[in-house]
Amino acid sequence: MKIALLGYGKMGKTIEKLALEKGHSIVFKSTSESSEGDFEDAEVAIEFSSPEAAVKNISKALEAEIPIVSGTTGWLGEYSEMVNLCEKRNGSFIYASNFSIGVNLFFSINEYAAKLMAPWKEYNVSVEEIHHLEKKDAPSGTAITIAEGILKHTDKKDWKLNTFAENILNITAKREEDVKGTHIVSYDSDIDTISFKHEAHSREGFALGAILAADWIQNRKGIFTMKDVLGIK
Known part of the structure:
Protein backbone atom coordinates (compact mmCIF):
# COMPACT_ATOMS: atom_id res chain seq x y z
CA MET A 1 0.00 0.00 0.00
CA SER A 100 -8.30 2.63 18.06
CA ILE A 101 -10.01 -0.75 17.83
CA GLY A 102 -10.45 -0.74 21.61
CA VAL A 103 -12.08 2.70 21.58
CA ASN A 104 -14.49 1.70 18.82
CA LEU A 105 -15.51 -1.35 20.87
CA PHE A 106 -15.87 1.05 23.81
CA PHE A 107 -18.26 3.19 21.71
CA SER A 108 -20.54 0.18 21.23
CA ILE A 109 -20.33 -0.79 24.91
CA ASN A 110 -21.18 2.82 25.80
CA GLU A 111 -24.32 2.83 23.64
CA TYR A 112 -25.46 -0.50 25.08
CA ALA A 113 -24.90 0.78 28.62
CA ALA A 114 -26.82 3.99 27.86
CA LYS A 115 -29.77 1.97 26.58
CA LEU A 116 -29.64 -0.30 29.64
CA MET A 117 -29.49 2.66 32.06
CA ALA A 118 -32.19 4.73 30.32
CA PRO A 119 -35.12 3.64 32.59
CA TRP A 120 -33.19 4.35 35.80
CA LYS A 121 -33.61 8.12 36.13
CA GLU A 122 -31.93 8.28 39.56
CA TYR A 123 -28.56 7.88 37.81
CA ASN A 124 -26.95 10.99 36.33
CA VAL A 125 -24.49 10.30 33.52
CA SER A 126 -21.33 12.28 32.80
CA VAL A 127 -18.20 11.96 30.65
CA GLU A 128 -14.61 12.80 31.56
CA GLU A 129 -11.66 12.93 29.17
CA ILE A 130 -7.96 13.42 29.91
CA HIS A 131 -5.32 14.18 27.26
CA HIS A 132 -1.80 15.55 26.86
CA LEU A 133 -1.07 19.26 27.21
CA GLU A 134 -0.54 19.77 23.46
CA LYS A 135 -4.06 18.72 22.47
CA LYS A 136 -5.74 21.80 21.01
CA ASP A 137 -9.46 20.95 21.03
CA ALA A 138 -11.64 20.31 24.07
CA PRO A 139 -13.58 18.21 24.59
CA SER A 140 -11.90 15.52 22.51
CA GLY A 141 -13.63 14.18 19.42
CA THR A 142 -13.76 10.81 21.17
CA ALA A 143 -15.61 12.33 24.14
CA ILE A 144 -18.09 13.94 21.76
CA THR A 145 -18.71 10.59 20.04
CA ILE A 146 -19.26 9.00 23.47
CA ALA A 147 -21.67 11.78 24.42
CA GLU A 148 -23.62 11.42 21.16
CA GLY A 149 -24.00 7.69 21.84
CA ILE A 150 -25.42 8.43 25.29
CA LEU A 151 -27.78 11.18 24.09
CA LYS A 152 -29.60 8.70 21.83
CA HIS A 153 -30.95 7.01 24.96
CA THR A 154 -31.44 9.79 27.54
CA ASP A 155 -33.76 12.73 28.17
CA LYS A 156 -30.82 15.13 28.15
CA LYS A 157 -31.04 17.72 25.38
CA ASP A 158 -27.36 18.17 24.56
CA TRP A 159 -23.80 17.86 25.84
CA LYS A 160 -21.74 20.80 27.05
CA LEU A 161 -18.26 21.32 28.47
CA ASN A 162 -18.13 21.93 32.23
CA THR A 163 -21.86 22.64 32.49
CA PHE A 164 -23.82 21.13 35.36
CA ALA A 165 -27.53 21.28 34.55
CA GLU A 166 -30.29 18.69 34.79
CA ASN A 167 -30.98 18.48 31.05
CA ILE A 168 -27.31 18.69 29.98
CA LEU A 169 -24.76 15.89 29.63
CA ASN A 170 -21.63 17.31 31.20
CA ILE A 171 -18.20 16.61 29.71
CA THR A 172 -15.14 17.41 31.81
CA ALA A 173 -11.87 17.90 29.90
CA LYS A 174 -8.48 17.76 31.62
CA ARG A 175 -5.01 18.32 30.18
CA GLU A 176 -2.05 16.63 31.88
CA GLU A 177 1.55 15.76 31.07
CA ASP A 178 2.05 12.84 28.64
CA VAL A 179 -1.44 11.33 28.73
CA LYS A 180 -2.22 9.38 25.55
CA GLY A 181 -5.98 9.52 26.07
CA THR A 182 -8.35 8.44 28.84
CA HIS A 183 -12.17 8.47 28.68
CA ILE A 184 -14.48 7.69 31.59
CA VAL A 185 -18.27 7.35 31.59
CA SER A 186 -19.93 7.53 35.01
CA TYR A 187 -23.50 6.94 36.18
CA ASP A 188 -23.91 8.49 39.65
CA SER A 189 -26.76 8.09 42.12
CA ASP A 190 -27.10 8.81 45.83
CA ILE A 191 -26.56 5.10 46.49
CA ASP A 192 -23.74 4.14 44.14
CA THR A 193 -21.67 4.90 41.04
CA ILE A 194 -21.26 2.78 37.92
CA SER A 195 -18.34 3.74 35.71
CA PHE A 196 -16.26 2.32 32.88
CA LYS A 197 -13.05 3.58 31.33
CA HIS A 198 -10.85 3.32 28.26
CA GLU A 199 -7.20 4.23 28.79
CA ALA A 200 -4.73 4.33 25.90
CA HIS A 201 -1.19 3.24 26.77
CA SER A 202 0.42 4.43 23.52
CA ARG A 203 -0.39 6.06 20.18
Missing part, protein backbone atom coordinates in the same frame (compact mmCIF):
# COMPACT_ATOMS: atom_id res chain seq x y z
CA LYS A 2 1.37 3.40 -1.03
CA ILE A 3 0.43 5.92 1.64
CA ALA A 4 0.37 9.72 1.72
CA LEU A 5 0.63 11.21 5.21
CA LEU A 6 -1.19 14.54 5.46
CA GLY A 7 0.11 15.78 8.78
CA TYR A 8 3.46 14.60 10.09
CA GLY A 9 3.32 15.21 13.81
CA LYS A 10 3.46 12.58 16.55
CA MET A 11 0.64 10.53 15.02
CA GLY A 12 1.99 10.82 11.49
CA LYS A 13 5.40 9.61 12.59
CA THR A 14 3.90 6.69 14.53
CA ILE A 15 1.83 5.70 11.47
CA GLU A 16 4.93 5.90 9.29
CA LYS A 17 6.91 3.63 11.62
CA LEU A 18 4.21 0.97 11.85
CA ALA A 19 3.30 1.15 8.15
CA LEU A 20 6.91 0.58 7.12
CA GLU A 21 7.16 -2.35 9.55
CA LYS A 22 4.12 -3.89 7.83
CA GLY A 23 5.70 -3.56 4.38
CA HIS A 24 3.79 -0.49 3.21
CA SER A 25 5.52 2.55 1.71
CA ILE A 26 5.19 6.27 2.43
CA VAL A 27 5.23 8.10 -0.91
CA PHE A 28 4.29 11.56 0.37
CA LYS A 29 4.25 13.40 3.67
CA SER A 30 3.40 16.97 4.51
CA THR A 31 3.21 19.46 7.35
CA SER A 32 1.83 22.99 7.39
CA GLU A 33 5.27 24.21 6.36
CA SER A 34 6.70 21.64 3.94
CA SER A 35 6.08 18.50 1.91
CA GLU A 36 8.13 15.62 0.57
CA GLY A 37 7.38 13.08 -2.18
CA ASP A 38 4.75 12.83 -4.90
CA PHE A 39 1.13 12.96 -3.70
CA GLU A 40 -0.22 11.60 -6.99
CA ASP A 41 1.64 8.30 -6.39
CA ALA A 42 -0.46 7.53 -3.31
CA GLU A 43 -3.08 4.78 -3.25
CA VAL A 44 -4.56 6.12 -0.02
CA ALA A 45 -4.08 9.14 2.25
CA ILE A 46 -4.07 9.20 6.04
CA GLU A 47 -4.79 12.61 7.56
CA PHE A 48 -3.84 13.61 11.12
CA SER A 49 -3.16 17.33 11.01
CA SER A 50 -4.90 20.23 12.79
CA PRO A 51 -8.48 21.55 12.85
CA GLU A 52 -7.33 24.46 10.66
CA ALA A 53 -5.77 22.23 7.98
CA ALA A 54 -8.15 19.25 7.92
CA VAL A 55 -10.68 20.49 5.35
CA LYS A 56 -7.95 21.55 2.93
CA ASN A 57 -6.19 18.19 3.28
CA ILE A 58 -9.36 16.11 2.88
CA SER A 59 -10.43 18.18 -0.12
CA LYS A 60 -7.02 17.70 -1.71
CA ALA A 61 -7.32 13.92 -1.52
CA LEU A 62 -10.93 13.79 -2.72
CA GLU A 63 -10.19 16.13 -5.67
CA ALA A 64 -7.27 13.86 -6.63
CA GLU A 65 -9.54 10.78 -6.32
CA ILE A 66 -7.34 9.31 -3.61
CA PRO A 67 -9.21 7.50 -0.79
CA ILE A 68 -8.76 9.32 2.49
CA VAL A 69 -8.83 8.34 6.14
CA SER A 70 -9.04 11.30 8.53
CA GLY A 71 -8.57 11.29 12.28
CA THR A 72 -8.27 15.04 12.90
CA THR A 73 -10.85 16.40 15.34
CA GLY A 74 -12.20 19.90 15.93
CA TRP A 75 -13.35 20.68 12.37
CA LEU A 76 -16.70 18.86 12.15
CA GLY A 77 -18.69 22.03 11.50
CA GLU A 78 -17.59 21.49 7.89
CA TYR A 79 -18.09 17.72 7.79
CA SER A 80 -21.18 17.93 5.57
CA GLU A 81 -19.16 19.86 2.98
CA MET A 82 -16.64 17.03 2.82
CA VAL A 83 -19.44 14.47 2.51
CA ASN A 84 -20.89 16.46 -0.40
CA LEU A 85 -17.49 16.70 -2.08
CA CYS A 86 -16.92 12.97 -1.63
CA GLU A 87 -20.27 12.20 -3.23
CA LYS A 88 -19.62 14.67 -6.06
CA ARG A 89 -16.24 13.11 -6.82
CA ASN A 90 -17.47 9.52 -6.27
CA GLY A 91 -14.71 9.30 -3.69
CA SER A 92 -13.79 7.25 -0.64
CA PHE A 93 -13.77 8.81 2.82
CA ILE A 94 -13.55 7.58 6.40
CA TYR A 95 -13.65 9.99 9.31
CA ALA A 96 -13.28 8.73 12.88
CA SER A 97 -12.83 10.66 16.09
CA ASN A 98 -10.68 7.73 17.18
CA PHE A 99 -9.24 4.84 15.12
CA GLU A 204 0.18 2.75 18.39
CA GLY A 205 -3.45 1.66 18.84
CA PHE A 206 -4.66 4.76 17.01
CA ALA A 207 -2.04 4.34 14.28
CA LEU A 208 -2.75 0.64 13.72
CA GLY A 209 -6.47 1.34 13.40
CA ALA A 210 -5.81 4.09 10.84
CA ILE A 211 -3.61 1.74 8.78
CA LEU A 212 -6.31 -0.95 8.99
CA ALA A 213 -8.93 1.56 7.79
CA ALA A 214 -6.68 2.74 4.95
CA ASP A 215 -6.18 -0.83 3.75
CA TRP A 216 -9.94 -1.52 4.02
CA ILE A 217 -11.09 1.52 2.03
CA GLN A 218 -8.71 1.21 -0.94
CA ASN A 219 -11.14 -0.47 -3.32
CA ARG A 220 -14.40 0.93 -1.93
CA LYS A 221 -16.45 4.01 -2.82
CA GLY A 222 -18.52 6.03 -0.37
CA ILE A 223 -18.50 7.49 3.13
CA PHE A 224 -17.73 5.06 5.93
CA THR A 225 -17.02 4.81 9.65
CA MET A 226 -14.93 2.50 11.80
CA LYS A 227 -18.07 0.44 12.44
CA ASP A 228 -17.95 -0.49 8.75
CA VAL A 229 -14.25 -1.32 8.95
CA LEU A 230 -14.66 -3.50 12.05
CA GLY A 231 -18.00 -5.04 11.07
CA ILE A 232 -19.76 -3.69 14.18
CA LYS A 233 -23.54 -3.70 13.72
Whole structure:
Protein backbone atom coordinates (compact mmCIF):
# COMPACT_ATOMS: atom_id res chain seq x y z
CA MET A 1 0.00 0.00 0.00
CA LYS A 2 1.37 3.40 -1.03
CA ILE A 3 0.43 5.92 1.64
CA ALA A 4 0.37 9.72 1.72
CA LEU A 5 0.63 11.21 5.21
CA LEU A 6 -1.19 14.54 5.46
CA GLY A 7 0.11 15.78 8.78
CA TYR A 8 3.46 14.60 10.09
CA GLY A 9 3.32 15.21 13.81
CA LYS A 10 3.46 12.58 16.55
CA MET A 11 0.64 10.53 15.02
CA GLY A 12 1.99 10.82 11.49
CA LYS A 13 5.40 9.61 12.59
CA THR A 14 3.90 6.69 14.53
CA ILE A 15 1.83 5.70 11.47
CA GLU A 16 4.93 5.90 9.29
CA LYS A 17 6.91 3.63 11.62
CA LEU A 18 4.21 0.97 11.85
CA ALA A 19 3.30 1.15 8.15
CA LEU A 20 6.91 0.58 7.12
CA GLU A 21 7.16 -2.35 9.55
CA LYS A 22 4.12 -3.89 7.83
CA GLY A 23 5.70 -3.56 4.38
CA HIS A 24 3.79 -0.49 3.21
CA SER A 25 5.52 2.55 1.71
CA ILE A 26 5.19 6.27 2.43
CA VAL A 27 5.23 8.10 -0.91
CA PHE A 28 4.29 11.56 0.37
CA LYS A 29 4.25 13.40 3.67
CA SER A 30 3.40 16.97 4.51
CA THR A 31 3.21 19.46 7.35
CA SER A 32 1.83 22.99 7.39
CA GLU A 33 5.27 24.21 6.36
CA SER A 34 6.70 21.64 3.94
CA SER A 35 6.08 18.50 1.91
CA GLU A 36 8.13 15.62 0.57
CA GLY A 37 7.38 13.08 -2.18
CA ASP A 38 4.75 12.83 -4.90
CA PHE A 39 1.13 12.96 -3.70
CA GLU A 40 -0.22 11.60 -6.99
CA ASP A 41 1.64 8.30 -6.39
CA ALA A 42 -0.46 7.53 -3.31
CA GLU A 43 -3.08 4.78 -3.25
CA VAL A 44 -4.56 6.12 -0.02
CA ALA A 45 -4.08 9.14 2.25
CA ILE A 46 -4.07 9.20 6.04
CA GLU A 47 -4.79 12.61 7.56
CA PHE A 48 -3.84 13.61 11.12
CA SER A 49 -3.16 17.33 11.01
CA SER A 50 -4.90 20.23 12.79
CA PRO A 51 -8.48 21.55 12.85
CA GLU A 52 -7.33 24.46 10.66
CA ALA A 53 -5.77 22.23 7.98
CA ALA A 54 -8.15 19.25 7.92
CA VAL A 55 -10.68 20.49 5.35
CA LYS A 56 -7.95 21.55 2.93
CA ASN A 57 -6.19 18.19 3.28
CA ILE A 58 -9.36 16.11 2.88
CA SER A 59 -10.43 18.18 -0.12
CA LYS A 60 -7.02 17.70 -1.71
CA ALA A 61 -7.32 13.92 -1.52
CA LEU A 62 -10.93 13.79 -2.72
CA GLU A 63 -10.19 16.13 -5.67
CA ALA A 64 -7.27 13.86 -6.63
CA GLU A 65 -9.54 10.78 -6.32
CA ILE A 66 -7.34 9.31 -3.61
CA PRO A 67 -9.21 7.50 -0.79
CA ILE A 68 -8.76 9.32 2.49
CA VAL A 69 -8.83 8.34 6.14
CA SER A 70 -9.04 11.30 8.53
CA GLY A 71 -8.57 11.29 12.28
CA THR A 72 -8.27 15.04 12.90
CA THR A 73 -10.85 16.40 15.34
CA GLY A 74 -12.20 19.90 15.93
CA TRP A 75 -13.35 20.68 12.37
CA LEU A 76 -16.70 18.86 12.15
CA GLY A 77 -18.69 22.03 11.50
CA GLU A 78 -17.59 21.49 7.89
CA TYR A 79 -18.09 17.72 7.79
CA SER A 80 -21.18 17.93 5.57
CA GLU A 81 -19.16 19.86 2.98
CA MET A 82 -16.64 17.03 2.82
CA VAL A 83 -19.44 14.47 2.51
CA ASN A 84 -20.89 16.46 -0.40
CA LEU A 85 -17.49 16.70 -2.08
CA CYS A 86 -16.92 12.97 -1.63
CA GLU A 87 -20.27 12.20 -3.23
CA LYS A 88 -19.62 14.67 -6.06
CA ARG A 89 -16.24 13.11 -6.82
CA ASN A 90 -17.47 9.52 -6.27
CA GLY A 91 -14.71 9.30 -3.69
CA SER A 92 -13.79 7.25 -0.64
CA PHE A 93 -13.77 8.81 2.82
CA ILE A 94 -13.55 7.58 6.40
CA TYR A 95 -13.65 9.99 9.31
CA ALA A 96 -13.28 8.73 12.88
CA SER A 97 -12.83 10.66 16.09
CA ASN A 98 -10.68 7.73 17.18
CA PHE A 99 -9.24 4.84 15.12
CA SER A 100 -8.30 2.63 18.06
CA ILE A 101 -10.01 -0.75 17.83
CA GLY A 102 -10.45 -0.74 21.61
CA VAL A 103 -12.08 2.70 21.58
CA ASN A 104 -14.49 1.70 18.82
CA LEU A 105 -15.51 -1.35 20.87
CA PHE A 106 -15.87 1.05 23.81
CA PHE A 107 -18.26 3.19 21.71
CA SER A 108 -20.54 0.18 21.23
CA ILE A 109 -20.33 -0.79 24.91
CA ASN A 110 -21.18 2.82 25.80
CA GLU A 111 -24.32 2.83 23.64
CA TYR A 112 -25.46 -0.50 25.08
CA ALA A 113 -24.90 0.78 28.62
CA ALA A 114 -26.82 3.99 27.86
CA LYS A 115 -29.77 1.97 26.58
CA LEU A 116 -29.64 -0.30 29.64
CA MET A 117 -29.49 2.66 32.06
CA ALA A 118 -32.19 4.73 30.32
CA PRO A 119 -35.12 3.64 32.59
CA TRP A 120 -33.19 4.35 35.80
CA LYS A 121 -33.61 8.12 36.13
CA GLU A 122 -31.93 8.28 39.56
CA TYR A 123 -28.56 7.88 37.81
CA ASN A 124 -26.95 10.99 36.33
CA VAL A 125 -24.49 10.30 33.52
CA SER A 126 -21.33 12.28 32.80
CA VAL A 127 -18.20 11.96 30.65
CA GLU A 128 -14.61 12.80 31.56
CA GLU A 129 -11.66 12.93 29.17
CA ILE A 130 -7.96 13.42 29.91
CA HIS A 131 -5.32 14.18 27.26
CA HIS A 132 -1.80 15.55 26.86
CA LEU A 133 -1.07 19.26 27.21
CA GLU A 134 -0.54 19.77 23.46
CA LYS A 135 -4.06 18.72 22.47
CA LYS A 136 -5.74 21.80 21.01
CA ASP A 137 -9.46 20.95 21.03
CA ALA A 138 -11.64 20.31 24.07
CA PRO A 139 -13.58 18.21 24.59
CA SER A 140 -11.90 15.52 22.51
CA GLY A 141 -13.63 14.18 19.42
CA THR A 142 -13.76 10.81 21.17
CA ALA A 143 -15.61 12.33 24.14
CA ILE A 144 -18.09 13.94 21.76
CA THR A 145 -18.71 10.59 20.04
CA ILE A 146 -19.26 9.00 23.47
CA ALA A 147 -21.67 11.78 24.42
CA GLU A 148 -23.62 11.42 21.16
CA GLY A 149 -24.00 7.69 21.84
CA ILE A 150 -25.42 8.43 25.29
CA LEU A 151 -27.78 11.18 24.09
CA LYS A 152 -29.60 8.70 21.83
CA HIS A 153 -30.95 7.01 24.96
CA THR A 154 -31.44 9.79 27.54
CA ASP A 155 -33.76 12.73 28.17
CA LYS A 156 -30.82 15.13 28.15
CA LYS A 157 -31.04 17.72 25.38
CA ASP A 158 -27.36 18.17 24.56
CA TRP A 159 -23.80 17.86 25.84
CA LYS A 160 -21.74 20.80 27.05
CA LEU A 161 -18.26 21.32 28.47
CA ASN A 162 -18.13 21.93 32.23
CA THR A 163 -21.86 22.64 32.49
CA PHE A 164 -23.82 21.13 35.36
CA ALA A 165 -27.53 21.28 34.55
CA GLU A 166 -30.29 18.69 34.79
CA ASN A 167 -30.98 18.48 31.05
CA ILE A 168 -27.31 18.69 29.98
CA LEU A 169 -24.76 15.89 29.63
CA ASN A 170 -21.63 17.31 31.20
CA ILE A 171 -18.20 16.61 29.71
CA THR A 172 -15.14 17.41 31.81
CA ALA A 173 -11.87 17.90 29.90
CA LYS A 174 -8.48 17.76 31.62
CA ARG A 175 -5.01 18.32 30.18
CA GLU A 176 -2.05 16.63 31.88
CA GLU A 177 1.55 15.76 31.07
CA ASP A 178 2.05 12.84 28.64
CA VAL A 179 -1.44 11.33 28.73
CA LYS A 180 -2.22 9.38 25.55
CA GLY A 181 -5.98 9.52 26.07
CA THR A 182 -8.35 8.44 28.84
CA HIS A 183 -12.17 8.47 28.68
CA ILE A 184 -14.48 7.69 31.59
CA VAL A 185 -18.27 7.35 31.59
CA SER A 186 -19.93 7.53 35.01
CA TYR A 187 -23.50 6.94 36.18
CA ASP A 188 -23.91 8.49 39.65
CA SER A 189 -26.76 8.09 42.12
CA ASP A 190 -27.10 8.81 45.83
CA ILE A 191 -26.56 5.10 46.49
CA ASP A 192 -23.74 4.14 44.14
CA THR A 193 -21.67 4.90 41.04
CA ILE A 194 -21.26 2.78 37.92
CA SER A 195 -18.34 3.74 35.71
CA PHE A 196 -16.26 2.32 32.88
CA LYS A 197 -13.05 3.58 31.33
CA HIS A 198 -10.85 3.32 28.26
CA GLU A 199 -7.20 4.23 28.79
CA ALA A 200 -4.73 4.33 25.90
CA HIS A 201 -1.19 3.24 26.77
CA SER A 202 0.42 4.43 23.52
CA ARG A 203 -0.39 6.06 20.18
CA GLU A 204 0.18 2.75 18.39
CA GLY A 205 -3.45 1.66 18.84
CA PHE A 206 -4.66 4.76 17.01
CA ALA A 207 -2.04 4.34 14.28
CA LEU A 208 -2.75 0.64 13.72
CA GLY A 209 -6.47 1.34 13.40
CA ALA A 210 -5.81 4.09 10.84
CA ILE A 211 -3.61 1.74 8.78
CA LEU A 212 -6.31 -0.95 8.99
CA ALA A 213 -8.93 1.56 7.79
CA ALA A 214 -6.68 2.74 4.95
CA ASP A 215 -6.18 -0.83 3.75
CA TRP A 216 -9.94 -1.52 4.02
CA ILE A 217 -11.09 1.52 2.03
CA GLN A 218 -8.71 1.21 -0.94
CA ASN A 219 -11.14 -0.47 -3.32
CA ARG A 220 -14.40 0.93 -1.93
CA LYS A 221 -16.45 4.01 -2.82
CA GLY A 222 -18.52 6.03 -0.37
CA ILE A 223 -18.50 7.49 3.13
CA PHE A 224 -17.73 5.06 5.93
CA THR A 225 -17.02 4.81 9.65
CA MET A 226 -14.93 2.50 11.80
CA LYS A 227 -18.07 0.44 12.44
CA ASP A 228 -17.95 -0.49 8.75
CA VAL A 229 -14.25 -1.32 8.95
CA LEU A 230 -14.66 -3.50 12.05
CA GLY A 231 -18.00 -5.04 11.07
CA ILE A 232 -19.76 -3.69 14.18
CA LYS A 233 -23.54 -3.70 13.72
